[in-house]
Amino acid sequence: KALKRDEAHEGAMYWSGVAHLYNYQFDEAEDYFRKVVNKRGDYAGKADAKWKLAQKIVRAMPGTPAGKKMALKEKINRADLAVLFAEELKIGVLFDRMPVQNTGFQTPGQATQTANVTVPNDAINHWAETWIKDMIRYGIMDIEPDGNFYPDDTINRALYALAVQRLLVVATRDESIETQYFGEAQSRFSDVPSSHFAYNAMALCTERGIMQVDMMTRKFNPAGDVTGADALLIIRELQTSLRMTF
Missing domain, CATH: 1.25.40 (Serine Threonine Protein Phosphatase 5, Tetratricopeptide repeat)
Structure with missing residues (x-):
């Protein structure tokens, strides 16, 4: 009025x-x-x-109802990330389009026809259970040793980089990606030593333009929260990187 x-x-x-x-x-x-x-x-x-x-x-450009809802979140958690990868990145479709090799390799999509996925204890009846199972089935996200997934744990920038790195390894079948930047004498970032557990993933994501650093300070801010909008922007850059790969 x-x-x-x-x-x-x-x-x-x-x-x-x-x-x-x-x-x-x-x-x-x-x-x-x-x-x-x-x-x-x-x-x-x-x-x-x-x-x-x-x-x-x-x-x-969120293209799904789930993506639009996630876009407004001030920080995402592990369940949110599973949903975004499944819905906005469309991992199932992506992996089923992977080139077929003559080595007996099955794409994650083909493997789902025979694979039995253990549902984490804390994901049973969780609102994101279906998407969590997909990420575990595809090998993108893991169950912790205690049998839990911890779907409500916040995802920070370092953990997001690790998830992107794992997705790239599975998509390209190139495990050397996970050690590509290990052993660099001088860190690329002013706030992260090259000995950091997620250093390789952070270097990979910034080198490929998937994630950004502060151009003035060269800080990666590994402990920083990831907003829903930022998570979607990273997914768009990841899609570009994957198109270049294939």
Whole structure:
């Protein structure tokens, strides 16, 4: 009603932008927030933050209902990552398109016809159980030694890089990827030693343009949270890398 009374009222425009954002109408939300920011009024500050989020989501182009929902998350967890890989990266389709070799190799998609997947204790009846099973079946994500998956554990940037590295190894069947950058005398990052457990994965992802570092400080920020929008942007870069591979 406020918007109908005064279409130029910044408060009404801001909340209209919020409504569009959380109804997954990201282009419309971006437009509302941009207009509020340009007014330079009381709502400009928080509108700017929402505008940047909407812009990032539009660039990430979530193509599924699950992806659109995840795009709004301030930080993702292991279950979210399983869903994003399955739905937005479409791992099953990707792997079934892998070239056939004459060595008896089965693609993960072919292997699913005979493979029995153990469901982790804490994934039974979990909302993401189906996607978690897919990631375990494809060898992208693992069950911990205690039989749990820990679906609600937060994924940081280092762990995301490790997941991307594992996916690339499975997709290309090139296990040397996991040690490609081991032994570098000088770290590529100002905040990560080359002895870090995820150093190879971080170097791999930045070398291929899949993940970014701060250009000014050369920091990777391995412990930093991964937002849903950032996770989607990384997936888009990963798709580009995989297209180049195949």
